[in-house]
Amino acid sequence: MTQPQTWSQRFESALHPAIALFNASINFDIELIEYDLTGSQAHAKMLAHTGIISAEEGEQLVSGLEQIRQEYRQGQFQPGVDAEDVHFAVERRLTEIVGDVGKKLHTARSRNDQVGTDTRLYLRDQIQQIRNYLREFQRILLDIAEQNVETLIPGYTHLQRAQPLSLAHHLLAYFEMAQRDWERLGDVSRRVNISPLGCGALAGTTFPIDRHYTAQLLNFDSVYANSLDGVSDRDFAIEFLCAASLIMVHLSRLSEEIILWASEEFRFITLKDSCATGSSIMPQKKNPDVPELVRxxxxRVFGHLQAMLVIMKGLPLAYNKDLQEDKEGLFDSVNTVKACLEAMTILLREGLEFRSQRLGEAVAEDFSNATDVADYLAARGVPFREAYNLVGKVVKTSIATGKLLKDLTLDEWQQIHPAFAADIYEAIAPRTVVSARNSYGGTGFAQVNKALVTARNQIKSEV
Known part of the structure; x- marks a missing residue:
């Protein structure tokens, strides 16, 4: 049998050992211990501030909690399953350190508002760390983009060659995705940063607490206006998991492109040894493990979002034990996103190299300049739809004869339409095609250079 718990005087016998193990969360919510200690110190200060306990008792509690923090950091405090959760573990150790005054810490507080506070403190901290990882990811994207403004790469729609692009423009698309991720996390953080401390189990407390005082100590922006909502809300965690899922979507899309680019069929990049592995039986292989693992x-992160939604969808107010299941998925998602951002940043910074000569060859060996032929005619007064149909026929004929558009003679061009002149060859050259797309947000070199300046200024000004 297990030892009696703090709440067990209501019960005549202890929990069955298997149920105690099933019920315990200490093996994973120990992740919250630093935040639990910080929140508890603020609570103790508030109890003293309002006169619920004496100033001396408040100091003893704060000091004892700090001792536990140091013991944990030094590996001397390692509670087991018998503690049930991190909150009981801390309270029990605190009582061992300061005596009966330790039993006063839980005055005017429930584990329900306590765990809600801990989780928010944890997630607020982790969101800032993830935003920092995103910034590093963006910086390396900009570094590579600045070196490759005039490097060309085929652009695709439906995974079919579409139009040539500046490689920098392509990479800046991922910069923009990451910028939305960075901004989205900032928005989520505002709703994370609301204090439930003082909501009690569900209905508040009879003690004259000062919730705004603890919120100020803990740097919360505000407090929950409704105690029921305060202890049962997990919208903030769901929002974070949504934001985390979108980060992973963006990383996975880039991963898929890197995997394709590294293949023999594309050969757009070379993987360096520091970020690739080999095969156990095929000595020629160099595998893109980093992007494959990210993909x-x-x-995992998608699954944790779905799990959280399912947990919440049928819960009546207020707190339910189901909410214990919110943490493992949340912790794993945080760790997964951070690890993937770090790995992709390293891969981009030192694990791959773009093959500019191969990229140049790629944009010259297809019909991705066909739209520019139609634009050429349209600029000379031919209705675009008519020009479009003419060029479609030219492409069909060229494919049948094994020619590219650049291989057609001027006479052949003029047989198609008399508006064609000798400047058609320059107009459909890949570099001209890219440079000409100078509309705002386009791939034209002038626009890309402006976008790079804007991006650099953006990450400098937004901290």
Missing amino acids: GKTG
Whole structure:
């Protein structure tokens, strides 16, 4: 049998050992211990501030909690399953350190508002760390983009060659995705940063607490206005998991492109030894493990979002034990996103190299300049739809004869339409095609250079 718990005087016997193990969360919510200690110190200060306990007792509690923090950091405090959860573990150790005054810490507080506070403190901290990882990811994207403004790469729609692009423009698309991720996390953080401390189990407390005082101590922006909502809300965690899932979507999309680019069929990049592995039986192989793992780990974060939604969808107010299941998925998602951002940043910074000569060859060996032929005619007064149909026929004929558009003679062009002149060859050259797309947000070199300046200024000004 297990030892009696703090709440067990209501019961005549202890929990069955298997149920105690099933019920316990200490093996994973120990992750919250630093935040639990910080929140508890603020609570103790508030109890003293309002006169619920004496100033001396408040100091004893704060000091004892700090001792536990140091013991944990030094590996001397390692509670087991018998503690049930991190909150009981801390309270029990605190009582061992300061005596009966330790039993006063839980005055005017429930584990329900306590765990809600801990989780918010944890997630607020982790969101800032993830935003920092996103910034590093963006910086390396900009570094590579600045070196490749005039490097060309085929652009695709439906995974079919579409129009040539500046490689920098392509990479800046991922910069923009990451910028939305960074901004989205900032928005989520505002709703994370609301204090439930003082909501009690569900109905508040009879003690004259000062919730705004603890919120100020803990740097919360505000407090929950409704105690029921305060202890049962997990919207903030769901929002974070949504934001985390989108980060993983963006990383997975880039991963898929890197995997394709590294293949023999594309050969757009070379993987360096520091970020690739080999095969156990095929000595020629160099495998893109980093992007493959990122692509695979994306499903974990999606799964945690789905799990959280399912947990919440049928819960009546207020707190229910189901909410214990909110933490493992949340912790794993945080760790997964951070690890994937770090790995992808390293891969981009030192694990791959773009093959500019191969990229140049790629944009010259297809019909991705066909739209520019139609634009050429349209600029000379031919209705675009008519020009479009003419060029479609030219492409069909060229494919049948094994020619590219650049291979057609001027006479052949003029047989198609008399508006064609000798400047058609320059107009459909890949570099001209890219440079000409100078509309705002386009791939034209001038626009890309402006976008790079804007991006650099953006990450400097937004901290």
